[in-house]
Amino acid sequence: MNILKPFSLGLIAFSVLAVSCGGGSDSSTSTTTTTPPPSAPAELSLEDRYKDDPDYIKGLALMKESDCPSCHMVERKIVGPSYAEVAAKYENTEENVNLLAGRVISGAVGVWGEIPMPAHPTLSEEDAKQMVKYVLLLKK
Template sequence: MKLNKTLSLAVVAGAMMVYSCGGSGSKTETTTSTPAPAPAKEMTPEEKHKDNPDFVNGLALVKQSDCPSCHMVDRKIVGPSYGDVSEKYEITDENVERLASHVINGNVGVWGEIPMPAHPALSKEDAELMVKYVLLLKK
């Protein structure tokens, strides 16, 4: 009888241990996880500068000009892309003035041997707005 009592206690203790440790595995657990936040969408230059008059007016002047025949925003055609120009030059008064002069007077050698034609009919103010638009495309 002492053996039966000891055996019974051992069985009960084992059952309690199995139950408290998760039992036979038939019990399912539900876990909830918080989804990772979506990566922040990078704003395009148009979205970023939509209220900047230099950007808006410069873009309008560029679209009206012959600039798109040699330049694109993200791809080199004849001349460098606007994106490449914006990465090379900081937006400073000195750079805006220098690049506007290149647009008006023409230039060669900065981006290779193909010359940038002169645009003498373009006013200094318009050329500077166009250059500011290009430089604001910096990523």
């Protein structure tokens, strides 16, 4: 029986060592980490997006002082098209800024339907261009 005693102690020691090293289990456990998909960036408000843009700041101030909001809104049609509709139709180019500023000053009819846009002859060309630049920034 003396032969069995060292053999038994060796077997027990080996078993303890095997279990403590992870070899004593038939089931394997693996951990996987999944990274959640990146959340979409929060859409910035117009004020946040253009807070440092001089065309936006000056154009918005001029719009607020004018009669434009009685016929136009940023994203909703009232009498005339929304500013967003105008921005979607026209690229922000110097040629379009001049064209649209001229229509603001002289008035226009037929471009957006049969309701005429009244003329604004007292508006300076510089202010009209600034207002148009503001509108064209609203392109989505």
